[in-house]
Amino acid sequence: MAETGTDIGAPAVLDRDGLDALVKALAARGRTVIGPTVRDGAVVLAEIDSGDRLPYGWGVELAAGRYRLRRRTDGAAFAHSAGPQSWKTYLHPERVRQWSADRAPDGGLTVTAGEGEGTARPSFAFIGVRPCDLRAIAVQDRVLAGGRHPDGVYRARRERAFIVAVECTEPGETCFCVSMGTGPAAENGYDLALTELTADGGGDIDGDGEHRFLVRVGSEEGAAVLEEVAHRPADRPTAAAARDRVTEASRRMGRAMPPVDLRRLMGDSLDSAHWDDIAERCLSCGNCTLVCPTCFCTTTEDVTDLTGDHAERWRRWDSCFDLDFSFMHGGPVRSSVRSRHRQWMTHKLATWYDQFGSSGCVGCGRCVVWCPVGIDITEEAAEFHARARGAAGGRDGPGGDGRSGGGVPAAAAHRTDGGLP
Secondary structure (H helix, E strand, O other), X not given: OOOOOOOOOOOEEEEHHHHHHHHHHHHHOOOEEEEEEEEOOEEEEEXXXXXXXXXXXXXXXXXXXXXXXXXXXXXXXOOXXXXXXXXXXXXXXXXXXXXXXXXXXXXXXXXXXXXXXXXXXXXXXXXXXXXHHHHHHHHHHHHHHOOXXXXXXXXXXXXXXXXXXXXXXXXXXXXXXXXXXXXXXXXXXXXXXXXXXXXXXXXXXXXXXXXXXXXXXXXXXXXXXXXXXXXXXXXXHHHHHHHHHHHHHHOOOOOOOOOOOHHHHHHHOOOOOHHHHHHHHOOOOOHHHHHOOXXXXXXXXXXXXXXXXXXXXXXXXXXXXXXXXXXXXXXXXXXXXXXXXXXXXXXXXXXXXXXXXXXXXXXXXXXHHOOOOOOOHHHHHHHHHHHXXXXXXXXXXXXXXXXXXXXXXXXXXXXXXXXXX
């Protein structure tokens, strides 16, 4: 993984041609360039060979259970909020072959390793990584690349990834990164960071109508790549306009988590009747886990051909909403939708801290948009908080005056209904 952190050098400015040159410079270095593009009525991630493939002039309209493309008048390339995919699609792919085995006519067996450390490693360049997704990648770095048993597939893909972040200047209606402390500014974890300024979007500081991108450098490789692309030093008005756009975006979030200790709130709400209300609506489809940029659960499948001479083992994404996910001898541990939704939400907002030292939610809002019945995690958290306040007789509940809303000792906030991811 690239050493990224504090900005190095002075900021620069790219125009639209410069952004196209950046894409081509990364491809010339042998990298597979991945960026947002329009396909099938959505902004999706795909391999691109030119900056012209970026979704210039496209925005989105978001709501709980709703996603629509819309045309923009300013020609912005990155004013479309988080789409249905996240970068885990490439770093922690949906399906990976772990090994294959072939039986020879003489009875011998040949086993071939699948993807991982020691095999050919993809070299990606990601363009358009949002600050919330930067934080999500950092979370998955801890989950999948850290500890005593790192995931070889993730590590092999992650360690060579080049990241071009894009700060958010127009949050979506379902974004709540500010309340999670994950955006809209890109603070670290990138090789290059862009802030887009358009004439119609408040960035035309000198009236010349130029579409430009302020560029900050976060790594030595980022600096080397930028040197291969035509750019100019950033002037103070451009840098100030970029800061102002990001600051303004932070005041226009479409959603927010309640300003409480979510870890304690979830722990104190384990027995709340509101879980039954959620379960009546939840389809247990697992959409929220599939679009979530930090969910990482997998299962394995063994397959064979009709002759029995060839077999493969595959790893694929799984979801804690799947009835069989917690299946043990005698049946599933979480047989009800109530228990499965509670596991997902309490793990995401609370017990993730116990395992990995941070929240598992980055405020991207994807789970809200792509839930078929429009369950909104921010609204559900607010309802738990309201019920906790009521149970506490009007006192501030979890995260307020330090008392638990339901009279449960603070230590009980660390309980889980199984502790499994």
